[in-house]
Amino acid sequence: MASQSIEIRSLYKIFGPRGRDFVEAVTKGMSKTELNKEHGHVLGLKDINISIPGGSITVIMGLSGSGKSTLIRHINRLIDPTSGEVLYGGTDVCKMNEEELREFRRHKTAMVFQKFGLLPHRTVLQNTVYGLEIQGVPKSEREARADIWIKRVGLEGFSNHYPNQLSGGMQQRVGLARALTNDADILLMDEAYSALDPLIRVDMQTVLLDLQKELKKTVVFITHDLDEALRLGDKIAILRDGEVIQQGTAADIVLNPANDYIEAFVKEVNRGRVIRIDALMEPLSNPAGESSVRIPGSHNVEEGMRVMTENNVTQATVTGENGMPAGRVSLEGLVRCLVRTND
Template sequence: MASHGIEIKNLYKIFGQNGRDYIDAVHQGMSKSELIEKHGHVLGLKDINISMPAGSITVVMGLSGSGKSTLIRHINRLIEPTSGELIYDGADICQMNETALRDFRRHKTAMVFQKFALLPHRTVLENTVYGLDIQGVARAESTQKAQRWIDRVGLSGFEDRYPNQLSGGMQQRVGLARALTNDADILLMDEAYSALDPLIRVDMQSVLLEIQAELKKTVVFITHDLDEALRLGDKIAILRDGQMIQQGTGQDIVLNPADDYISAFVKEVNRGRVIRLETIMRALGPGLGPEGLPLPGTMTLENAAKEMTSANQTTAHVIDQAGKPVGSVDLQGIIAAMVTPTSHKSARMAAE
């Protein structure tokens, strides 16, 4: 079971011979373009601070070149930071010596790549046990573990196939089974589903969510796709040009985009599938009893509208996890919240 989150503090990555020399200049506002034009160094990450809670999925999203793949590769130190800290289980990954780092990579992290990164000359089963082979686990034990995850990701019967005999979606299932067989606390998924067809992609998202509900790993998932981020992320962090623009729950980001860049992202979102009843409900006034259908606060607007319509009800009361009434909603309000995108400007004006 994962028991530790990851804390990233003041992380900088400047690519080039003397990256450290330019941290102060970047901190004081030197732009990415000035850094490259004047000094021939590339700003990869600028002062990243993010808390990735234990046992949950943190999605890091942004367009290509935003720094998201650079960020995930710092977590297992495939890329050396220029400065900053990455704290896991009380230790700073950036300060680990070679032995500690090797141990951390082998036992604490597993990675799932966009291009699958399977070994072509090894079968599905042999690819799945690969991480345990490196750890020196006995074959009988590793095969048993691997078989469990091969079954769980839906590949029973394919154990003796080679990667080139499998579709992209099946190859990605092998990648996931291999990562899970390793039994690492931290699962790093770098654009893991980006190369897959849309339907297979949704299928793989479901597989991940089901497994995560059981295992509660600390998952860091990189994507450029907002729908994927909203479906998977307990927390979402949005990067642009190596900087953190906004982080929070999917609700936070859709309802209160931090700037025009994020507003443009969230404009196309199906709000009915993201926003929850607890976000839009009215508090129950004094002396007012609950009316209409009882619906959980965590239910999405789309599902609430379906439930109310099929029950022929226009009002509902919202209940918390203990079943206690905490608010009320009506169908008209639900539909309005589903179709009215609030631009960050109007939201900000309302807040002021």
């Protein structure tokens, strides 16, 4: 069954004993600084409205204190909102009773943490089966399922090792295997790769992208790293001081920054590597006259330019996931994408 979307609507979080009393004031423009200085309350999230498509990766990005980790913890209700809704399959997670919430957390969500969250006294296998153990799945079944994912994340042969015998990257693979073994629809990843060395981090991003092509989970990935957000996100939402500043695809954000704050973020981005061909394609005006050179829409601009240059063409047909023609691109259009304007 296809993963369902998550709808976050009018979500507010004000930390303090009288948070609800100040929602209206914040709505009318009271700043985070004013709220804290005058009333001793902290604004965590302000009027968050995000649609998280099922079966894709949505990245929530922001600097420290932007509210991104607070937001992800509302999805499995580790934090209760001050007001607003978090809808999954039409059901408001914020209104679930204790039993419903327990079932939702056990069967619909899995979480991967920045600091791995492994139990030091358990082996790789024992850590990986932990969620199924809590669910009451028989030992033989849970170990068989865990073995599959331990191999899939590249840890074959390490099932009986303990966390302190593994590198940081290997420990994070265990965390990912544990989450996938639960077979939950929603995968919540809170700064999951931030503690890893750069090369290992890129490697883990590749592992996630490769698995996602097959699994089509609803992934919510938190990061403060723009390069990571642009590489992983089918959709990206950028937060600042508890508010969504801009949301959209990588191309939306890089090519059309909403304000000076976002523009400063994306200024040094290598557009050729983060913009997909399908974000720049035009309609096929004459299907009969389409180019024989085809480029998958998932290719980036650099890859598209290489293919066109090697084939000595200035036009190419863009294909969709099904391999069928979806549009066309020109070499001129790709070059234009790479040129920053100062308007």
